[in-house]
Amino acid sequence: MKINFRHDVDQVLKDAKAQNKPVLLDFSAAPM
Amino acid sequence: MWPDERIVRFVNQNFLPARVHVKDEGQAFKRISERFKAPWTPTILELDANGVEQHRIEGFLPADDLLAQLMLGLAHMAFQQQQWAEAERRFREIVEQLPRTDAAPEAQYWAGVAKYKATGDPAALKETGRAFSKQYQDSTWAKKASVWQ
Numbered sequence: 001m002k003i004n005f006r007h008d009v010d011q012v013l014k015d016a017k018a019q020n021k022p023v024l025l026d027f028s029a030a031p032m
Numbered sequence: 033m034w035p036d037e038r039i040v041r042f043v044n045q046n047f048l049p050a051r052v053h054v055k056d057e058g059q060a061f062k063r064i065s066e067r068f069k070a071p072w073t074p075t076i077l078e079l080d081a082n083g084v085e086q087h088r089i090e091g092f093l094p095a096d097d098l099l100a101q102l103m104l105g106l107a108h109m110a111f112q113q114q115q116w117a118e119a120e121r122r123f124r125e126i127v128e129q130l131p132r133t134d135a136a137p138e139a140q141y142w143a144g145v146a147k148y149k150a151t152g153d154p155a156a157l158k159e160t161g162r163a164f165s166k167q168y169q170d171s172t173w174a175k176k177a178s179v180w181q
Contacts, residue, residue, distance in 0.1 A: 003043050005051035009064050012050040013083045020081045022109060024047035024102075027065055029054045029073040 036095040042102055047078070078105035086112060100126050100135035111142060116150035119143075137168035141177055154180075 006012050016023045043049050052061045054073050065071055068085065078087040087105030107122035123143035127136050144160025161180030168174050
């Protein structure tokens, strides 16, 4: 089980508005 | 601490998760971190559906504390949207499920405020003030609630 992070942040923000859903935005230095 | 299953479940159920990596996505990181004023890692922002920041978590946290902070962000989001009952429920969940985290006293405070907002009854604040005499007495939130007793 994992978090399906997306990397197209601008599109995620648009999708959030369309779906009326909050965004978790992670600024990370962890190994990808 | 992302490997924690409770956190994975909570994030997947409640958010559209996005990540920018400081090294592997240097250009994107620079642009987005400047936009959201988040130059440090790890930083987690909880944004509402309009992309407005509602909660910020900076620095590493153990799993329980991170989960509590994530829950706190959603509770604050409901509060900002004046969904008082939903906000109170979410704040109380933190106190009940993760009582030993740093987020718990803050959640206890705001649960009382949310109840007051919903009912207009000052007893909600008094009750919260009294609750702080039983737990989290040494917290900043106890000081803030001390005027309600």
